[in-house]
Amino acid sequence: MKNQINRVVLVGTGFVGSSYAFALLNQGITEELVLIDLDKEKSEGDAMDLNHGLPFAPSPTKIWYGNYSDCRDADLVVLTAGANQKPGETRLDLVEKNMKIFKNIVEQVMGNGFDGIFLIATNPVDILTYATWKFSGLPKERVIGSGTILDTARFRYLLGDYFHVDSRNVHAYIIGEHGDTELPVWSHADIGGKPVDEYLKTRGEYRREDLDEIFVNVRDAAYQIIQRKGATFYGIAMGLIRITKAILQDENSILTVSAYLDGEYGSHDVYIGVPAIVNRSGIREIVELQLDEGEQSKFSHSVEVLKTNTLPVLDSIQNPK
Template identity: 70%
Template sequence: MNNERNTSKVAIIGTGFVGSSYAFSLLNQGIANEMVLIDINKEKAEGEARDLNHGLPFSSPMKIWAGSYEDCKDADLVVITAGANQAPGETRLDLIAKNIKIFKIIVDEIMKSGFNGIFLIATNPVDILSYATWKFSGLPMERVIGSGTILDTARLRYLLGEYFELDSRNVHVYIIGEHGDTELPVWSHGTIGSQPLQSYFKKDNDKIKKDLEDIFVNVRDAAYHIINRKGATYYGIAMGLARLTKAILRNENSILTVSALLEGKYGLDDLYIGVPAIVNRNGIREIVELDLTEEEMKKLHHSANVLKTAIKPYFD
């Protein structure tokens, strides 16, 4: 990782809905000094760069341009948002075959440039493509991070905030596991402010438990609802990627639910899956191993088995 430079440079691969929304978030929040947009459709990347540059008089100074894989050489962070999108009726796992092929080409080209920074993966299925990026790149596991369940956790915090009529930033409950149909909420560690979530179950215990389960189902299926209505999800994940970028470039040591390689934590090995982790300038500093209930651990292992079965044909 290049820590000697005074600038912070982000390369974005893919300028579709997610990539361009993420670029806009970076510009709005002034997170990086340099941003290069790379896309197989060079004109699209150029158009996005021009449009973003026209916002610079309203923002912090930033160098923004459309470039090529060679521009990844001295990037601190390469963020991959390229690939086939989830269509109505498709699950994230339906995209594996198409996107693994695309990723092999992309990651090989990036590594050919001499890139030695951190990968941040957003393309679905994110857990499997993070694992693929780690394998294809040969980089240490701490420098390949997937967006994991950062958005799912944000969705849950938002809906719980609405339910309890509280600022969602004061709600702390994690979603872990696959970013997909087998994810799970960690109710046992949930807090609102500094109070355990369980303390809110004083009255109507059964009703609140049912309501929370309904909220979780809404979170798990949120992408399907949005895709059916507007064709794709991109604002939420763009904000999540910007949050991760800030944690990395500013060396925050923040705990975020990302897709990380497990090697023994939670009794799992050799797979990327969404878990809380400490993120800083070097990537993933440490996996946070929560003391899960027996039921939560069983659901996490089920989620892991689904991912392992899905990826086995490609990395056996």
């Protein structure tokens, strides 16, 4: 029997990966953390730096620079490696180069006997999550992308700021591609149980035009941050922590992750951001919201964009001429 020590293997210790490792240590979520990266010295330095903070951590965590053999006993392998989105690039511009990187990584992870859960954050996350599922051969429930968890957090924050309430009391989702075709689910958005549409009907200071602008700012947030500081990493790292906690602590939490659809929302054979119940086994269940006609149309468009940008590239990599 496997002991009850949780082991997380992090592949990629760039901005997102190192931010994730730092947050993981500060929240005391796992007992073991293994760092893997092509830049061995940088990752060794990260391990040293993090270990020096252990006296201030909430619980003991064993941290070391490792290799793919450490994946054998891992509960969770988190993938943040790959090329970053540059100013002026969309996430879809990264498809081919990052898919090739992922094929190499996933084959090494699986070649060392990994039988846990993959969590993917590298962009384009929906496409790379699908590719990881194909490359790994694992059940679809055990391959999860960060999806629209960060977009949803941005949405909740901006709505909370607009309505002057704690963002933790805002219940609203962004679904679809983590990218330019994502959409807000206004039909199910509420604040403390009161639908956002009711606020618009009963309070004159709130306007639909303002809400539309909020969504645009959510959708384009990454471009704005990249323009200012070169990369986004704190928000997504905290989103990854939230998913990690839901998995390792068997929470059955509903999170907008990138999950495989097999008929849900009228779509098949695609990984895309939707609310899903996440626990120790991975994705337990897709939460299928009843979308209105406009939302369903936008969601279907998002699915088609992802499929168009996934299947040809994946085929060329799996079957090179």
